[in-house]
Amino acid sequence: MSSRPIRVGSRDSALALVQANIILKLLEDAGATTELVHIRTHGDEVTDRPLSQVGGSGLFIKEIETALLDERIDVAVHSMKDVPSKIAPDLTIAATTKRLDPTDVLVGPSTGGIAGLSRDARIATGSLRRRSQLLSARPDLKIEDLRGNVPTRLQKFRDSGWEAIVLAAAGLHRLGLLDPSYHRIPVEEMVPAVGQGALALQTRDDDNEVMSLVALANDPASETAIASERAFLETIEGGCQVPIGAYGVIEGTSIQLRGFVGSVDGARRIDRRVEGPAADGVALGHTLADEMLAAGAAAILAESSA
Numbered sequence: 553m554s555s556r557p558i559r560v561g562s563r564d565s566a567l568a569l570v571q572a573n574i575i576l577k578l579l580e581d582a583g584a585t586t587e588l589v590h591i592r593t594h595g596d597e598v599t600d601r602p603l604s605q606v607g608g609s610g611l612f613i614k615e616i617e618t619a620l621l622d623e624r625i626d627v628a629v630h631s632m633k634d635v636p637s638k639i640a641p642d643l644t645i646a647a648t649t650k651r652l653d654p655t656d657v658l659v660g661p662s663t664g665g666i667a668g669l670s671r672d673a674r675i676a677t678g679s680l681r682r683r684s685q686l687l688s689a690r691p692d693l694k695i696e697d698l699r700g701n702v703p704t705r706l707q708k709f710r711d712s713g714w715e716a717i718v719l720a721a722a723g724l725h726r727l728g729l730l731d732p733s734y735h736r737i738p739v740e741e742m743v744p745a746v747g748q749g750a751l752a753l754q755t756r757d758d759d760n761e762v763m764s765l766v767a768l769a770n771d772p773a774s775e776t777a778i779a780s781e782r783a784f785l786e787t788i789e790g791g792c793q794v795p796i797g798a799y800g801v802i803e804g805t806s807i808q809l810r811g812f813v814g815s816v817d818g819a820r821r822i823d824r825r826v827e828g829p830a831a832d833g834v835a836l837g838h839t840l841a842d843e844m845l846a847a848g849a850a851a852i853l854a855e856s857s858a
Contacts, residue, residue, distance in 0.1 A: 556585075557584075559624070561591050561625035561627065562590065563590075563612060567726060570727060575627065579765055612634040620643055621640060627754070632748070632752040633720075633745040633746060636785075637783075637786035639754070644763070645752050645754055646763045647753040648778055650771035652749045652750075654748045656719065656748075657719055658716045658737060659718070659734050674693075674694045675694070675695055675716050675717065676709065678697060679718070683795065683818070684817075685742045685821070702723050702724065718737075739799050747778045747782065776800075776833050779837075780800040780809050780836055782837070783834040783837025784809065788849065808827045809840055811844055813844055816856055822844050824847070
């Protein structure tokens, strides 16, 4: 074991730091000396506009990738859903952690799910993916924009007149804030973001020592499922500016992959599923994307990106 400290880079939000500390403990249990490095990203700095208006991909990881390339850190801990399909050259995703519950949840007094929301209810979310699927199910809903870290979003909800907000179950769980009264939205109603619920551990691709260490955190089933989702995303060529979701499930030696593309106003949506050998998961992701593009997703994406 090298005597050099392993520098772990992370955003400084409450959730990001909880996630980073999970990895710090794993590395320390393996005998490594660690150091946590806080990094502010462009997505953290711009809080007065919806993410869809900020532009670009990798809003929450670019500065962290730069720190890796500059050798100011050795490992980056990202929420996998923040990692675009194409990462910076000379870097690699060295581990995909075991995925927690990938679903989105409705935070609010209603226990009847999306269908149980009041007529013309005001619902807040910062995600175009969630907005699109909410409006697809309930065109009467009034969608408000919501930014900030998880505790901030919950406080904004308590201070607002909104009926509900939508958050990721995994983030709430990691922060110890997943109340049993919150409604888990089935993936059939709201397809999750690519990689939602898992962490990505990124390293330099020539740092074999650190790659070997962080491989201890890798979960093969999550890695396979999310690799299929990311292949779908790569072919679709979507980012934060378009409503896209994908979710893969490993069952034995097979994978089922579900994809979603929708218009921002929810008026149009395309859903498809494919199934095949888990070993072919990446190819299935590309296939699913091609099928959906041919079925009308290309036109929806072009309109959303215009």
